[in-house]
Every structure is written in C-alpha cells, then in structure tokens.
Amino acid sequence: MRAISDAEPGLAAEPDRPPPAVSLPVARVAVDVALAHLDRLFDYAVPESMDAAATSGARVRVRFAGRLVDGFVIERTAESAHGGRLAPLARVVSPEPALSPEVAGLARAVADRYAGTLADVLRLAVPPRHARVEAAAATEPPPPPAPPSPAEWSGYLSGRAFLGALAAGGRPRAVWTALPGPGWPAELAAAVQATLSAGRGAVLVVPDARDVDRLDAALSAALGTGRHVALTADLGPAERYRRWLAIRRGAVRAVVGTRAAAFAPVVPLGLVAIWDDGDDLHAEPRAPYPHARDVLVLRAHREGAAALIAGLAQTAEGAGLLAAGWARPLAPAATALRARAPRVSPAGDEIERARDPAATSARLPSLAWTAARESLAAGAPVLVQVPRRGYQPSLSCARCRLPARCAYCAGPLGRASGAMDTVPACRWCGRPAAGWTCAGCGGTALRATVVGARRTAEELGRAFPGTPVRTSARDSVLATVAAEPALVVATPGAEPVADGGYGSVLLLDGWALLTRPDLRAGEEAVRRWLAAAALARPAADGGRVVVMADGGLRPVQALLRWRPGWHAERELAERIALGFPPAVRMAAVTGSRAAVAEVLSSSALPASAQVLGPVPVAAAAGRSSAAPLERALVRVCREDGAALASALHAALAVRTARKAADSVRVQLDPLDLM
C-alpha cells in the first residue's frame, strides 16, 4: 500500500483510532482476566460512536494483550493516569448497566477479603447476558410499597421491635434463632414485607432450591405476586437473566435465592438475611471461595442495610457477631418455645439394648422403638434421620463407641477405602494402629460408625410390618408427606415437612455425627438435629424426639434444652481457646511443595502471623496424577485479616506475572480446616 498518510498526514492520521468522545473520553474497565497481577482497572479510549452506550456498568469487549476479552465499564473519567496511548473500546456489548456501583464495590471488597481477583468475583456476581431477554423485557416502573405488615414475631423477645425498626427504615441487625415448627418461612416473609413497606428491598439467601421454594411460597402469600423473584441455578440462562434484570432495573425489590443471590443488585437495599448459615452449601466452591454470610455482612455494612443471621441453630460465627456487638440476639420467648417444642429424650445409654430381639433388626433402642410405635398407632408419621452416605467411615470402639484415636497424636483412626481387613491408621500422622485398645473401656474391637439410609429403611420395614416406609435422600428428595402413619427415612437436609408435624422424630445418626474427625462436628450435629426435631409436633400434641447419643454430651444437651445460642457461645469459646475461626483469621495455602514454600516466604505476612505446616494433603479427585500437594495454614488475629489477604494476593501476583507453572490455591477461613 502506498504511503498515503505520509503524503497527507493531516487527513488520514491514526486510521485505527477513531476520534474520542468529547466528554469523559476515558473508560475505566474491569477486564475479565483472572490473573492476580492484572487485578486492577485498565483505561480505554471511548470512541465518539460509543459515547452514549459506554455507560458505567455496561458490558464491553476490549483488546487486551492481543486478544478480545469481556469487561465492565466501572467509570468514565476525563483523564487517564496511564502513561502510554490508550486503545479504544472494541465494542459495547450492551448499554444495559448490568454492574451496579454497589455490586462493583461489593465485589471488590469480597475479592480483597478473600485474597481473590475482582474478575473471579464478578463472574459469581453477574449472570451471563441473554440478549433476547434483555431486548424483550420492558422497563417497568418500580412497584408501589407493600402495605404495612400485620405484627408477627410475637413469639420472640424483641421480635416486634425488630420488625418495627425495619418498617421504619432502620438498620437493625440480629442473630435470629427461629422457633421450631413450620413457621420460619412466614416469619422471614414478614421481615421482607416490613422492609418493603419502608420503600426498600431485601435479599434472602437460603442453602438449597427446596428452601427457595418454601420461602417463595411464603413470600407469595405475604406479598402477592410480582413483588419478589426467586433465583436458583437450575432456572436456565434466559429465565435467570430475566429475573435478575427485573431486580437490576428496579422492577422488583425482593429476592430469595441460593448463595449467588447474595450479590443480587437490589436497590435500595434495606435487609439482607441468610437462613441456616451453618449449612456448608453457603460456601462458594469456586475461587475465591466466599461464604454467603460474609458477603451479606459486608454488604449490610456497605449499603446501610439491616441484617438477619437466621436459623434453627446458631453458628460460632453468629455468636461471634453477637460477641462483637455487631448484631443482637433475637431468640424465642420461653413461653412460645415451650408451646412449640417437642419433648426430646436421649437414648444413648441403652444402645446395647438394640440387640434386644424385638427391635434388633433396626438397631433401635427401645425408647425410640416405643415412641415410633405410639406415634404410628396415633395416626402420625415418624421421621427417622440417618447418616448420609459418603462420609469417610471413621472408627470407634465397638463396645463403648468412643472415637478411636491415634496413640501417638490423638488423630482419628480410619481404614483405607473402608476395607475392614486392613490395619487401621491415623488420618493425621499416618501411623498404623495395630494393637489398638480403647482409652475409655480397654476394648480392642473397632467398628465403622456409618450405616446408610437404604439399609436402615429395609430394616425398619421389617421392624414395623405393615407400615409404609418412604425414603428421602440426596437423589430423590421428598418435599412433604401426608398426615398418616408412615416411616420416613431421610438423610440430613432431605427431611420432608409433614402435614401437621411428625409424631416422632428418631435421630439415629448421633454417633456418626459426633465421632467425625472434625472440630465442627458438634455444631453440625446440633444443626442437623434441630432441623429434624423442628418438624415434630409440639410436646403438647404428643411430639417426641429421640436422639441416639449420650445425654451428657454438650451438643445433645443443646438439643434436649433447645438452646442453640448457648451451644454457639460455648463453641465460640472453644474456637477462641484453640485459635480457630471465627476467633482468628486463617488462610489455607495449597499447592506443590515448592510453590507453597515460595508463596509463604515471599509474602509480607503481618506481624501476628503464625504458619502451621505445611503438611501433605490428599490430592483432589481429578488431579491425582499431578505432583503431591501440601497445605500450610497461616493464622493471624482478626484485625490483621485484611493485611493477610493482601499479602497473599501480592505473593500470588508475583507468581502469575512470572507465569509460574504450578498453581497455588489460597482459601480464607475454609470450612474444612478442622
């Protein structure tokens, strides 16, 4: 090609660079690149033709290191701090301001909290665009405020005050332990209604799709249709984006959903709530692994919203928010609790009587057997909670059921792949435990502590001939059962709600839960027991709960006395004593031996940092062929949490800049720490 530009420099100057927009010609763009050293905004020139479309929050495509990548315009500015020449935006995908300033700020805060990148968090926070939906959905005016809600929550100390503060546009924050029974969805719906009546919106996050359905129904009953949406992963891209867009455009102000809904762009935000915050489904499995409770707490702070950390149980993290004065307790009044709670009895002491021929095939203690028989005779269904399959079978003393521990380091014993003929070994230090004897009773025989749901169902069917047996487990979950005699065998989290409540609830998984090699085992047991026990009728209507565990144990006490707050306080005290989250902030650094060592040594860790390990860890499924993994833990005091995250992020940035081959995973306060 001839050198036209040389001949006529003034006319053909910079053919690739269209004239910039007159006003605010610079777009600061968050590019969708998940490399730690590129975790910042990049400036692009806004061509005049894109001036109107390239609004803050708009999706764009830009040329970045040669390739075209997606991004969001974060802001428009008059000038750039970048020294070199700016490339122009390649394309404005859509002028829809998908990313609100609030969500952009929240995503940055979540990335900082978890030593992650903004791009990773934005992928969790903003659903993929669906062009047809975006074009079709008309912009509707925001709905009128909901009518004031009738006073509910009379069963809770300060319940009316909390609802009143919501209705007045205030920002009360509470850790709420709900009354047993089927009432909690309606009670949460009342909180949403109070929030809407003040002209603000609400975000409710629940663990799974079944709870979304329940809350969806309760919200429809309280608000009518059109004032709220439900967001779940299984909606499909079009419907998901349609509902999300209705929120973003302000047509809907209340949303219930699973963990991704914590980022739903509700404006103005008046209330965030998380139900059952101890459920591990609230922990996002994709980098940077944020927990929905943390996201909501951060959000309530940033946007001046009220907060409810809710559940039948209470977590140590919830107790921590109370201890810090961030939230206040919202607990059942004693009279309301007495009126609603079932009668709970332990049957741990008579485990051996399960060998009694009458009940032997089902391994039921006679107390449980009697309770079940009486409920069935009275025409009521009976819920039997059994351990979920897939637990690592851990070992305990066959005689006294004390967890089997390593003689050297007190770690939990287990057997490779559950085979009963191999010598058991310690899961922590790996030493074989040949010649094991029980520290409690001197017994020498071990037993695996888990029995699956199907086998239990078969055995129960034989123990109660003529009674229908129904199972509800992971792959086939029942939502409800009728008010008629039946044995309902369910794994934790899959318990159907019974019309009118269960006559009896039998908790058979006590030993399996409490003997798990997990410092969270007690908290988890209480959570699962309360969830099942809450489905029983009140004691006055004959509701009974029998738990197969020793009544002297603290988690069992919490159930017997129905005091989840008390248990969470003790749990928190223990975490403080042991130096575990939420008393401290912990980071897990996982990768090859060399990579972990490098990240640790190159990080400017805060002064309070204490490094534990590294120790070898089992490789995750799917990468078994790769180099063996090690994991180190870094523990700092809570005040140094932000400094810890930023130091680790900086160390990761050095590695990604160098294109280091083996990846390192950093997780803050992971659930599987313990």
Place this chain on the structure above:
DNA sequence: TAAAATGCATGT
C-alpha cells in the same frame, strides 16, 4: 492473539 521488546545470527 496484536504489537512491542528482546534475542540471535549474519554480514560488513
């Protein structure tokens, strides 16, 4: 996956 920077061999 495009430009810029760097590396390297070659010829003077």
Place this chain on the structure above:
DNA sequence: CATGCATTTTAC
C-alpha cells in the same frame, strides 16, 4: 555493530 528475522513478553 547495523540489519533482518525469530522468539518472547506485555497486557491500557
């Protein structure tokens, strides 16, 4: 030690 070509690095 310029020059041309290949390879590596940057990232607006």
